[in-house]
Amino acid sequence: MRLTAIEEGHLRNGMPGTIGIAGLFPADGPPFDLAWLRARVRERWGGLERMSLALRPPAGPAAFSGHRWAVRPFDPAAHIASDDRDLHTLLTDAVSRPLPEDRPLWRLLVTERATADGERAVVLLAHHALLDGRSLETLFRLLMDDAAPPRPSAPGTPPRRRPVRPATVGRELRVIGARGRALPAPAERYAPSVAVVRLDAPVMRAARRQPEAGRGATLNELLLSSFAGALRARYGPLRAWPAGPAPLFGTVPVDLRGRHDAQRLGNGVTALRIPLPVDLDSPVARLRACQEEVAAFDHRCDAHRAILPPLLATARAMPWLAEVMARRLARPELTTSLCTAFKWRDNPSRLHGSTLARVVPLPQLATPGTANLCLVHCADTYTLTVVSHLRDGDAELLGGVVARELASVAACEAPAARPAREVRAR
Structure with a gap:
C-alpha cells in the first residue's frame, strides 16, 4: 500500500x-x-x-x-x-x-x-x-476502562461542503507561500530541548474569561496570544529583530475529519498559518488579534479542502515532489512554530482502575530555528509542552515566559488599547 x-x-x-x-x-x-x-x-x-x-x-x-x-x-x-x-x-x-x-x-x-x-x-x-x-x-x-468501541466510518460519501470561491483559494495560497521569519538564531549551536510546564488552573480559568465583556477565549487563542507575548518578552518587538519587516507566523494544525470519519487513524489535519501579534504591547490586544485570525479558520479550511486533493495526488505520483514540498515547509521561516491545544473531555478516565490525573502532549521536533507548543486541559489541570530547536534549555525558558504571559492575560481588566486589525496579514 x-x-x-x-x-x-x-x-x-x-x-x-x-x-x-x-x-x-x-x-x-x-x-x-x-x-x-x-x-x-x-x-x-x-x-x-x-x-x-x-x-x-x-x-x-x-x-x-x-x-x-x-x-x-x-x-x-x-x-x-x-x-x-x-x-x-x-x-x-x-x-x-x-x-x-x-x-x-x-x-x-x-x-x-x-x-x-x-x-x-x-x-x-x-x-x-x-x-x-x-x-x-x-x-x-x-x-481507558470505560471507553466505547471505535465507531466505523459512516458509509457513503462525505457530507457536501459549501462551494469555495476562487478568491478564497487564491488568498489562502498567498498566505501559504508568504515569506516569514525564523526565531532569532542563538549565539551558541542549536540543540533540541523539551519542557513540560504545569500551568496554574485558577489562572487558566481567569484567562479563558478574557477579554472582558467578550465571549471568552479558547485554548488555541490563549496559546497563540501568550506565545506571541512570550516572544516579545524574550526578543523584543519584531522591528528589533533581524531579517527585515517580514511577519512571524504561527502554524495551527486543524483537523479536517468530519463526523463521518472522526475516529479515522492516520493523518487528517491541515496547517493554517497566522501572523503572531508580537508587536502589540497589550496581552488582551494580542488575544483579540488571535481571536480574529481563528474566527476565519472554517472558511480557510474549506480552501484547504479544495487545494489539497489535486496537490497531494500529484505529489504522491512523484515522490521527489513530496520531499521537496516537505523540506520547504520545514524551513523555519515557513513553519516557525506549531501551536496546538485540545481538551481531554472524558472525565474521569481510568486505566486499570487508576484515575487519569493529567495528559502531557509531545509535539514533534522541527528544524533549527523553531519551537513547537501544545497545551492540554484534562480535568482541572492544564499542561503545556514546549519542544524547541534553539539553544539548549530554551524550551524551559519559553515555557516559563508563556506561563507568565497567561497570568498577565488573566489579570487584565481594561479593554485592549489598540485594535487587533493592526497586525492582520497584509
Missing part, C-alpha cells in the same frame, strides 16, 4: 518525526502490569489495521518510488515495555531519535516514577507518518 503524499513528506523532511501523548496517574496506585496492558491493547487496538502497518523502503530510486505500508501480524509484546527513565528524559530522547523501522512505528512505554511526585506514566509514541496528534488522542481514549 503506497503512502500518501503527507505520510511520505513526514518521512522525507529530514527530522526524526516522533510525536507522543502521555497519561499521568497518581503515585499511590498499584504498578501497571505489562501482561494486563498488552491484553488491553490487543483487545482495543488489535482490530485497527493502522496499528499493524510496517514501513517498506522504496522499491526503486527514491525520487521516483515511494515507501509502502505492509500489514504485519499484530504483536503488542513487540511494542509495549517498561522504562526506568523519568518522563522528561524519556520525552527528550523520544523527539530526538527516530523509531526503529523493523516493526510498526509506534511504542507504548510504562514508567513507574515519571515525575518527582512519584506519578506513573503511560506514554504512546509514534512516527507522524503513521499517526497524527488526533489519532494519538483517539487511541489513548480507547485504552
Whole structure:
C-alpha cells in the first residue's frame, strides 16, 4: 500500500518525526502490569489495521518510488515495555531519535516514577507518518476502562461542503507561500530541548474569561496570544529583530475529519498559518488579534479542502515532489512554530482502575530555528509542552515566559488599547 503524499513528506523532511501523548496517574496506585496492558491493547487496538502497518523502503530510486505500508501480524509484546527513565528524559530522547523501522512505528512505554511526585506514566509514541496528534488522542481514549468501541466510518460519501470561491483559494495560497521569519538564531549551536510546564488552573480559568465583556477565549487563542507575548518578552518587538519587516507566523494544525470519519487513524489535519501579534504591547490586544485570525479558520479550511486533493495526488505520483514540498515547509521561516491545544473531555478516565490525573502532549521536533507548543486541559489541570530547536534549555525558558504571559492575560481588566486589525496579514 503506497503512502500518501503527507505520510511520505513526514518521512522525507529530514527530522526524526516522533510525536507522543502521555497519561499521568497518581503515585499511590498499584504498578501497571505489562501482561494486563498488552491484553488491553490487543483487545482495543488489535482490530485497527493502522496499528499493524510496517514501513517498506522504496522499491526503486527514491525520487521516483515511494515507501509502502505492509500489514504485519499484530504483536503488542513487540511494542509495549517498561522504562526506568523519568518522563522528561524519556520525552527528550523520544523527539530526538527516530523509531526503529523493523516493526510498526509506534511504542507504548510504562514508567513507574515519571515525575518527582512519584506519578506513573503511560506514554504512546509514534512516527507522524503513521499517526497524527488526533489519532494519538483517539487511541489513548480507547485504552481507558470505560471507553466505547471505535465507531466505523459512516458509509457513503462525505457530507457536501459549501462551494469555495476562487478568491478564497487564491488568498489562502498567498498566505501559504508568504515569506516569514525564523526565531532569532542563538549565539551558541542549536540543540533540541523539551519542557513540560504545569500551568496554574485558577489562572487558566481567569484567562479563558478574557477579554472582558467578550465571549471568552479558547485554548488555541490563549496559546497563540501568550506565545506571541512570550516572544516579545524574550526578543523584543519584531522591528528589533533581524531579517527585515517580514511577519512571524504561527502554524495551527486543524483537523479536517468530519463526523463521518472522526475516529479515522492516520493523518487528517491541515496547517493554517497566522501572523503572531508580537508587536502589540497589550496581552488582551494580542488575544483579540488571535481571536480574529481563528474566527476565519472554517472558511480557510474549506480552501484547504479544495487545494489539497489535486496537490497531494500529484505529489504522491512523484515522490521527489513530496520531499521537496516537505523540506520547504520545514524551513523555519515557513513553519516557525506549531501551536496546538485540545481538551481531554472524558472525565474521569481510568486505566486499570487508576484515575487519569493529567495528559502531557509531545509535539514533534522541527528544524533549527523553531519551537513547537501544545497545551492540554484534562480535568482541572492544564499542561503545556514546549519542544524547541534553539539553544539548549530554551524550551524551559519559553515555557516559563508563556506561563507568565497567561497570568498577565488573566489579570487584565481594561479593554485592549489598540485594535487587533493592526497586525492582520497584509
